Amino acid sequence: MTTIRDVAKRAGVSVATVSRALNGKGYVHEDTRKLIDKTIKELSYKPNEVARSLYKKKSRLIGLLLPDIRNPFFPELARGVEDEMQEHDFRLIIGNADENPKKEISYIETFKQNNVTGVISATNQTEMKHFEDLSFPVVFLDRTSNHYPSVYADGLAGGKMAAREMIRRGSKRICLLRGPVELKTAQDRFKGAIDELCNFNINFNVMTTASFTFADAEKAAAELFEKFPETDGVIASNDLGAAAILHEALKRGISVPEELQIIGYDDIPLSRLLFPPLSTIRQPAYDMGREAAKLLIQLLDGEISEHKNIQLPVRFIERQTTRKVENNG
Amino acid sequence: MTTIRDVAKRAGVSVATVSRALNGKGYVHEDTRKLIDKTIKELSYKPNEVARSLYKKKSRLIGLLLPDIRNPFFPELARGVEDEMQEHDFRLIIGNADENPKKEISYIETFKQNNVTGVISATNQTEMKHFEDLSFPVVFLDRTSNHYPSVYADGLAGGKMAAREMIRRGSKRICLLRGPVELKTAQDRFKGAIDELCNFNINFNVMTTASFTFADAEKAAAELFEKFPETDGVIASNDLGAAAILHEALKRGISVPEELQIIGYDDIPLSRLLFPPLSTIRQPAYDMGREAAKLLIQLLDGEISEHKNIQLPVRFIERQTTRKVENNG
DNA sequence: TTGAAAGCGCTACCAA
DNA sequence: TTGGTAGCGCTTTCAA
Numbered sequence: 109m110t111t112i113r114d115v116a117k118r119a120g121v122s123v124a125t126v127s128r129a130l131n132g133k134g135y136v137h138e139d140t141r142k143l144i145d146k147t148i149k150e151l152s153y154k155p156n157e158v159a160r161s162l163y164k165k166k167s168r169l170i171g172l173l174l175p176d177i178r179n180p181f182f183p184e185l186a187r188g189v190e191d192e193m194q195e196h197d198f199r200l201i202i203g204n205a206d207e208n209p210k211k212e213i214s215y216i217e218t219f220k221q222n223n224v225t226g227v228i229s230a231t232n233q234t235e236m237k238h239f240e241d242l243s244f245p246v247v248f249l250d251r252t253s254n255h256y257p258s259v260y261a262d263g264l265a266g267g268k269m270a271a272r273e274m275i276r277r278g279s280k281r282i283c284l285l286r287g288p289v290e291l292k293t294a295q296d297r298f299k300g301a302i303d304e305l306c307n308f309n310i311n312f313n314v315m316t317t318a319s320f321t322f323a324d325a326e327k328a329a330a331e332l333f334e335k336f337p338e339t340d341g342v343i344a345s346n347d348l349g350a351a352a353i354l355h356e357a358l359k360r361g362i363s364v365p366e367e368l369q370i371i372g373y374d375d376i377p378l379s380r381l382l383f384p385p386l387s388t389i390r391q392p393a394y395d396m397g398r399e400a401a402k403l404l405i406q407l408l409d410g411e412i413s414e415h416k417n418i419q420l421p422v423r424f425i426e427r428q429t430t431r432k433v434e435n436n437g
Numbered sequence: 438m439t440t441i442r443d444v445a446k447r448a449g450v451s452v453a454t455v456s457r458a459l460n461g462k463g464y465v466h467e468d469t470r471k472l473i474d475k476t477i478k479e480l481s482y483k484p485n486e487v488a489r490s491l492y493k494k495k496s497r498l499i500g501l502l503l504p505d506i507r508n509p510f511f512p513e514l515a516r517g518v519e520d521e522m523q524e525h526d527f528r529l530i531i532g533n534a535d536e537n538p539k540k541e542i543s544y545i546e547t548f549k550q551n552n553v554t555g556v557i558s559a560t561n562q563t564e565m566k567h568f569e570d571l572s573f574p575v576v577f578l579d580r581t582s583n584h585y586p587s588v589y590a591d592g593l594a595g596g597k598m599a600a601r602e603m604i605r606r607g608s609k610r611i612c613l614l615r616g617p618v619e620l621k622t623a624q625d626r627f628k629g630a631i632d633e634l635c636n637f638n639i640n641f642n643v644m645t646t647a648s649f650t651f652a653d654a655e656k657a658a659a660e661l662f663e664k665f666p667e668t669d670g671v672i673a674s675n676d677l678g679a680a681a682i683l684h685e686a687l688k689r690g691i692s693v694p695e696e697l698q699i700i701g702y703d704d705i706p707l708s709r710l711l712f713p714p715l716s717t718i719r720q721p722a723y724d725m726g727r728e729a730a731k732l733l734i735q736l737l738d739g740e741i742s743e744h745k746n747i748q749l750p751v752r753f754i755e756r757q758t759t760r761k762v763e764n765n766g
Numbered sequence: 767t768t769g770a771a772a773g774c775g776c777t778a779c780c781a782a
Numbered sequence: 783t784t785g786g787t788a789g790c791g792c793t794t795t796c797a798a
Contacts, residue, residue: 109572111775122785127777134778135783157550158491159775163790167487169530169551177512178706186506190533194540199547201498202531204519211523218528221486222498222551243438322706351710358712377507377651378707381680383687440791451769456793463794464767488791492774 110153119147130155161223165243170198170404171219171227173212177204179320179348180376181393182230185249188397189228196405198225205231207319213238226404232291245407249400252292252417257407259400259418261391263293266422267300270343270371270389273424275308277431279341279369282312283332285353287345288319294345297373297389301343313339317349325352333360340368347372347379350386354429370429384428392420439482448476459484490552494572499527499733500548502541502558506533508649508677509705510722511559514578517726518557525734527554534560536648542567555733561620574736578729581621581746586736588729588747590720592622595751596629599672599700599718602753604637606760608670608698611641612661614682616674617648623674626702626718630672642668646678654681662689669697676701676708679715683758699758713757721749 112130116123121140128134129144136144147153161167170193174182190200201224203215212234219227220242229239230249239246239256248258274282284301287294305312313336317328329352332339344350350372354364362368364384372379372388379386399418406412441459445452450469457463458473465473476482490496499522503511519529530553532544541563548556549571558568559578568575568585577587603611613630616623634641642665646657658681661668673679679701683693691697693713701708701717708715728747735741 109775112777113775123776124778124785124787125783128784131777137783140783154546154550156491156775158487158496158552159790160777161790162485162487162491162775162792163777165790167551177506177515178509180507180509180707183506183512187533187535194543199544200531202529204516206516214523215528217483221483222496222528223487322710326710348710351707355710355712355714378509378680381651381655381677381684383684383712385684438791441793442791452792453769453771453794454767457768460793466767469767485791488774489793490774491776491791492793494774 110151112153112155115144115147115151115153118151119144165223166225167223168198169222169224170200170401171215171224172200172202173215173227173229173231174202174204175207175231175233176320177202178322180378181346181374181391184376184393185230185397188394188399189249189401190397192398192401192405196401205233207233209233209235216242219244226408228400228404232293245404247400247404247407249396250293252296253415255415257403257412257416259396259403259420260293261396261420261422263296263422264300264303266373266389266391267297267302267343268304269300269422269424270297270373271301271304271308271310273387273426273430274341274343274369274371275304275310276433277341277365277369280310281336281338282310282341282343283336283339284312284314284343285328285332285345285349286314286316287349289316291320294320298345317345320346320348322348322352325349326355329353329356333357333362342368342370344370344372347374347376347386347388349373350388350429351378351382354382354384354386365429365431369431372429375425379425380427387427387430388425389422390425391422396420439480441482441484444473444476444480444482447480448473494552495554496552497527498551498553499529499730500544500553500556501529501531502544502556502560503531503533504536504560504562505649506531507651509707510675510703510720513705513722514559514726517723517728518578518730519726521727521730521734525730534562536562538562545571548573555737557729557733561622574733576729576733576736578725579622581625582744584744586732586741586745588725588732588749589622590725590749590751592625592751593629593632595702595718595720596626596631596672597633598629598751598753599626599702600630600633600637600639602716602755602759603670603672603698603700604633604639605762606670606694606698609639610665610667611639611670611672612665612668613641613643614657614661614671614673614678615643615645616678618645620649623649627674646674649675649677651677651681654678655684658682658685662686662691671697671699673699673701676703676705676715676717679717679758680707680711683711683713683715694758694760698760701758704754708754709756716756716759717754718751719754720751725749
C-alpha cells in the first residue's frame with residue numbers, strides 16, 4: 109500500500125507539501141507540484157479515504173435509505189441520486205430498511221459510524237427523533253416534511269388527476285386502492301382522488317392495502333373483485349397494485365378498458381410492458397432522486413440556509429387501461 | 438461526540454482497558470468490565486468505526502457490485518446478500534455499475550479506499566485484472582469463475598429445461614432470445630437450450646438482444662415478430678425479455694399460450710403479475726445472494742482455502758404462457 | 767490486571 | 783514556499 113509518506117520520500121519533499129498539493133490548498137511551487145503529480149502517477153498513489161475521514165470527520169460517502177429495494181420505484185429513485193452524486197464525486201451507501209424501523213435505525217447508526225457527509229432518506233416508518241441531532245444534513249425523498257428539506261411529487265394533484273381522467277372516461281362505480289395509511293405520500297394521492305370524486309358527486313369504494321409489496325397487492329386485488337364486483341374503474345395507489353388489479357381482472361374475464369378502467373401511480377418501467385399497457389400517473393422518480401442529491405449538495409455547500417421543499421409535478425400517462433376520449437379539454 | 442477517552446475518564450480507567458473490554462480480548466477484571474459496560478451505556482458510546490478501520494485496515498463494510506439495479510433480478514440478489522451480512526454485523530456499500538466498466542472500476546476504487554472487508558461482484562463487463570491484487574477477498578455472484586470463488590445457478594440445465602418443456606408442449610418453430618453475448622450466464626442458458634433443441638431435431642431461429650434493459654427487450658420483441666412471424670414458441674433469455682414478447686404477441690392478437698408459448702428466465706416477482714402469468718425457469722436469486730454472502734464470510738474466517746464454486750439448481754415454474762400436458766414424465 | 771505510548775494515514779497549524 | 787508535528791479515535795504491544 110502506497111501512503112503519502114512514500115510519495116513524499118520519493119519526491120524528496122515533506123508529507124505536508126504532498127498533502128497541500130493533493131488538496132490544492134496552501135502554497136506549493138509550480139515545479140514542486142509537477143514533481144509531486146508525477147510521483148503520484150508513478151506510484152499510482154491513492155489517498156486513504158479512511159485516514160482523511162478520521163481527521164476531517166467527513167467522508168465522501170452519502171447514505172441513502174430506501175424502504176424497499178424490491179419495489180421498482182426505488183431503484184429508479186436511487187439511480188437519480190447516484191448519478192448526481194457521482195458527478196460530485198460522492199459514493200453511496202445504500203441501506204435497505206425493508207419497512208422495518210429496527211433496520212432503519214441500524215442503518216442510521218452505520219451512517220454515523222462511517223462519517224457519511226449527508227443522508228437522503230426515502231423511508232417513512234421511523235419516528236423523526238432518529239433523524240434529530242445528527243451531525244450531517246438529511247434530505248427526505250418521496251416524503252414531505254416541515255422541518256427538513258425534502259423532495260417529493262405532488263400527490264394531491266396526482267390523485268385528482270387520476271380521478272378526473274377516470275371520470276372523463278366514463279367510469280361510474282369507482283374503487284380506490286388506498287395505500288398504507290402510515291404513508292403520507294400514499295394518503296395524499298388518495299385524498300386528492302377523493303376530493304375530485306366528491307366534486308363530481310361520483311360514488312366510490314375503498315380497499316386498503318397493508319403495504320406496497322407484491323404479495324399485498326395480489327391479495328387486495330382478489331378481495332376487490334369479491335367485495336365490489338360492480339366496479340368499473342380502479343384508481344390504484346401504485347403501479348404494482350394496478351398490475352395486480354389488471355391481472356385479476358383479466359383472469360376473471362373482465363375486459364380492460366371496456367368494462368373496467370385502471371389507472372396506476374408511479375409509472376415504473378414495467379408498466380408499459382403490461383398488456384394492455386398501463387395508464388398511470390407518472391412520478392418523475394429519477395428526477396426526484398437527482399433533485400434530492402442536488403439539494404443535499406447545496407446544503408453541504410452552505411448555499412441554502414432554510415428548509416427547502418421541492419415539489420415536482422406529476423402527469424397522466426395515457427396508455428391502454430383507460431378508454432379514449434375525443435376532446436382533450 | 439463521545440470517544441473512548443470520555444468513557445475511560447468517566448470510568449476512571451485507561452483507554453487501553455476500555456478498548457480491551459470493548460473487544461473482549463486481553464485481561465479485564467470482571468468488576469472493571471461491568472463498570473465500563475455501565476459507563477458505555479450511560480454515555481451511549483459507540484466506537485468510531487473509521488478510527489478502527491484506519492488502524493486495522495478493515496471495516497465492517499462489504500462492497501456489493503451490481504450491474505443494473507433497475508433489473509428486478511438484482512435487487513432480489515442484493516436482499517439475499519444483505520440479510521446474511523446483516524446477521525454477521527456487516528453493512529453493504531452497493532455500487533451500481535450500470536453495465537459501464539468505468540463506473541465499475543471507480544466503485545472498486547471506492548471499496549479499496551474505504552477498507553471494505555470483502556467484495557461480492559455480480560458484474561460481468563470488467564476484465565479480471567481489476568479484481569487482481571486486491572487486499573480483500575472477492576466472491577462472484579451470478580457468474581462463473583475458475584480463479585475466484587463464485588455462486589451461480591445452473592444455466593446449462595436451465596436452458597435445456599426450457600427447451601424440453603417447450604418441446605413437450607408441442608412448439609415446433611421455436612425462437613430463442615439470446616442475451617448479451619458477453620454475458621457468460623446468458624450464453625450458458627442459450628447453449629443449454631440449443632443442445633436440447635438439436636437433440637430433438639427441432640428447428641429454431643435466434644434473436645440477439647444487446648442488453649437486459651427494458652428498452653432493448655421491447656426492441657427485440659418487435660423485431661422477432663417481423664422477422665419470424667411463424668414462431669410458435671419463444672425461449673427468452675430473461676423474464677424482462679419474455680414480458681416484452683408477451684406484450685408484443687398480445688398486441689398483435691396472437692393468443693398465448695394457444696398460438697405461441699413463452700418461457701422466461703429468472704422468475705422475478707413481476708412474472709406472476711403478468712397476464713397470462715409467465716412460465717419461467719426460476720433462479721433462486723435470494724438464495725444465491727445469501728450463499729455468496731456465506732461464502733465470503735467463510736473466506737474471511739479462513740474456513741476455506743481454495744476456490745469454491747457453488748452451483749445452485751434452477752427449476753421450471755409452470756404458469757400460463759405454456760400449455761398444459763397430461764403426463765409429467 | 768492495568769496503563770503508557772506508539773502508530774494507522776492523513777490534514778492543518780505554525781514556524782522556518 | 784516548505785517542513786515539523788500534533789492529533790483525529792482507535793488498537794495493540796510492552797512494561798509495570
